Amino acid sequence: MDVPTPPWRTPRKIARQQLSQDLIVRTGLRILDEEGLEALSMRRVAQELGTGPASLYAHVANKEELLELIFDEVVGEIEVPIADPARWRDQLKELCWHMYRVLGSHADVGRLALASIPVGPNAARVSEAFLSIMLAGGLPPQVATWGLDRLYLYVTADAYESSLFLAKQRASGLELDSWADQFFGQVRTYLSQLPADRFPSLTGNVDAMMRGDGDKRFEFGLEMLLRGLDSFRD
Structure with missing residues (x-):
């Protein structure tokens, strides 16, 4: 049965979590998810953990290393297949x-x-998977290694751009569909109002330029890259 602590006893302090690199990284990732990259700092992580920034440096050298560790933590969620040449x-x-x-x-x-x-x-595990798949598919080593670099850049840059759009939408206070209709509607209007004699290709293809959401465009870019890689096969 729960009873109150006698007033003459010193109340127990709530034990802090044992600091570790894993705890610091998970806390940093939570701040990143909830508040964005600009809010993330060693001081902010320390504040969240109820300690001072100096205590973090025994586990993480600096913010740059923290960001590297956070990225690798996220990449750990990616499942990789065993390469199948077919x-x-x-x-x-x-x-x-x-x-x-x-x-x-x-x-x-x-x-x-x-x-x-x-x-x-x-990250090395994911890179190994990319490279193994391309080599198994018959791509020369130089093409496969450069292909790894280009595919990695394509995916990360596209994912980052998507996060920027979401940040703008959240800042607007509008629901996603309403914000998208407003933003892309303004882009469509601007393109349509360009002087047709100076920009005939742009004004004549506004519908085509505005067609397709982010996923469809990502799929298109991916197919374009894969067809290009296919042309280098032995």
């Missing part, structure tokens, strides 16, 4: 889509891979 294009497409979905589910995470080379164990 399905190499389908496997690449499935892997790219899975990576795109995972990165898109975490705000700003795609941005962490830009202008850097992800080298964590999970």
Whole structure:
């Protein structure tokens, strides 16, 4: 039976969680998801954990390393297949889509891979899968390694752009569909009002330019890249 603590006893302090690199990374990822990259700092993570920033440095060297660890934590959610030469294009497409979905589910995470080379164990596992699939499909090593670089950049950049659109939508206070109708409606109006004598290709193809959502465009770009890679096969 619960009874109150006698007033002459010192109340027990709630035990803090034992600091670890894993706890710091998971806390940083939660801040990133909820508040965005601009809100993430070593001080902010320390505040969330009820400690001082100095105590974090025994586990994480600096913010740059924290961002690398957060990215690798997210990439750990990506499932990778065993390379099948007969399905190499389908496997690449499935892997790219899975990576795109995972990165898109975490705000700003795609941005962490830009202008850097992800080298964590999970990133290496995904890179190994990409490369193994392309080599099994008959792509020369140089083409496969450059293909890995281009596919990685395509997926991460597209995921990051999607997160920017979502940030704009949230800041507007509108529901996603309402914001999209308003934003892209303004783009359509602007393109339609360009002088047709100076911009005949743009004004004559507004419907085609505005057709298709982000997923359809991602699929198109992916197919374009895969067809290009296919042309290099031995």
